[in-house]
Amino acid sequence: MPSPSHTLVRFSPAVLLTAAALVLSGCSEEKVETVEVIRPVKTVEIAKADETRTLDYSGSVRARTEMNLGFRINGKIIERLVDIGQRVKAGDLLARVDPADYLLSVRSAQASLDAAERQVETAELARNRAEQLYAKQVAPKSQLEQAVLSYNQAIATRDSAKSTLDQAKNQVSYADLRSDQNGIVTAVSADVGQVVGSGTPVVTVAVDGEKEVLIAVPETDIAQFKPGKTVKAGFWSDDALMLQGKVREVAGSADPQSRTFAVRVSLPNDPNVLLGMTATIEATALNAEQAVSIPLTALTQKDKQPIVWTVDRSAATVHARPVTVGDFTGDGVRISDGLKPGDLVVSAGTQFMTEGLEVKLDAAAEQQSASADDMQGSDQRLR
Known part of the structure; x- marks a missing residue:
């Protein structure tokens, strides 16, 4: 019985090339579809x-009136009785200088006044005697006139000595520095042991009452701030606190260093507004463009x-x-x-x-x- 024969099929190179060409042509006929992405925006x-724009400038709350208090005489400070933040009333003692030299001046002026008083008494006796002698026609009139003139000079000398004594007593009283009004001490510029001249600031007191905010405005916007203009005042410490203020004062010239104008805005009396708080002043201005x-x-x-x-x-x-x-x-x-x-x-x-x-x-x-x-x-x- 003959065994089955295995037939081997062989393809020529020409046939293979033809098949490859058909495959490639089929691929080239496929359509490439592209999807254009629409970007959401x-x-x-x-x-x-x-029509308007908002102008915002920051500043600090300060008292409308601040007193830079100093002694009216020269001297060495021997006592300071207040500290920063302390409340004071009118007449309270703030500091004191050594009054020893001024007390000596008082004693000297008192002695001069006493001597002048004795001179007045002597001149008065001489005048009275001259008047009696002239009335009896014993002494000439010139002697009476001389006695009257001496008496008048003694009176003037006594008055001058009295004024000198009053001035010396005033000098002693000036050794005590006292507050003129109620307020809060905001600065101390001199301390015990320091020698100060008359008028040198020693203690600064912020007077109770109206408060204000000081802001610096550039020259480009200063025309938008006029005295009496209503503005809003906000505070960094409390976003809910918003007050209506008014421009009280605008500086007449710019600061030579910063080239800005100082503008003071008055605030209504509110117990929540404390000195030194940071405030923002908001104003509206018309747009030129x-x-x-x-x-x-x-x-x-x-x-x-x-x-x-x-x-x-x-x-x-x-x-x-x-x-x-x-x-x-x-x-x-x-x-x-x-x-x-x-x-x-x-x-x-x-x-x-x-x-x-x-x-x-x-x-x-x-x-x-x-x-x-x-x-x-x-x-x-x-x-």
Whole structure:
């Protein structure tokens, strides 16, 4: 019985090449499908231009009246009776200088007054005797006139000695430094053992009563602060505390170093406002230029020029638009030219934007766009 034979099929190279060509041609006929990604963006609609702007300046609360108290005489301080923060009343003793030399002056002036009093008594006796002798026609009139003149001179000398004594006593009283009004000690500029001259500040007392905030305003904004202008005062220690103040005084010239003007704002009496607290004065000013506000993240650059990316509502595409920056605020930037109310601006992801890029608006922007389209359609129907 013959064994089964195994048939070996062989393909020629030409056949293999033909099969490979058919496979490649089938692959080339496959379609490559690409999906274009529509990038979602966050936008902000430009509101009406700001007619006013807010000016914020920080300062510290201080008393409207501060007394820099000093001795009216020269001397060495031998006692200081108050410390910073201590309340004082009118007449309270604050400090004292050594009165020894002034006490000696009082004794000397008293002795001179006593001698002058004796001289007056002597001159008075001489005048009375001269009057008697002249009345009896024993002494000439010239002698009487001389006695009267001596008496008058003695009176003048006595009065002068009395004034000298009063001045010496005043000098002794000036050795005690006392407060003129009720208040709080805010500074001590000299201490025990220090020799001070007359008028040198020793203790500073903030007088009870009206308080104020001192702020420094640059020359660009000083025209917005006039005496009597109403402003708001906020306090760093208490966000809920907001008072209405008034500009009381504006410096007539700028500080030579800082080139700012000192502005004092009076505050209403409030027990929660303490001396030294940090306050923020907020004032409003009219905008010379009608600027619109956008978030800082919406501003970018192209060819070193500031631009924003605006959205075409109908085509849902973005386009670069050059703008002019007015100034920066605490929460954004003001644009003085290039945008108008109603424009839709990309507020985040500006680094991914390209000219004509198709984007997907957020839900709020889509609703605004639909509302705008409805309003336009209604206007056309009415026409």
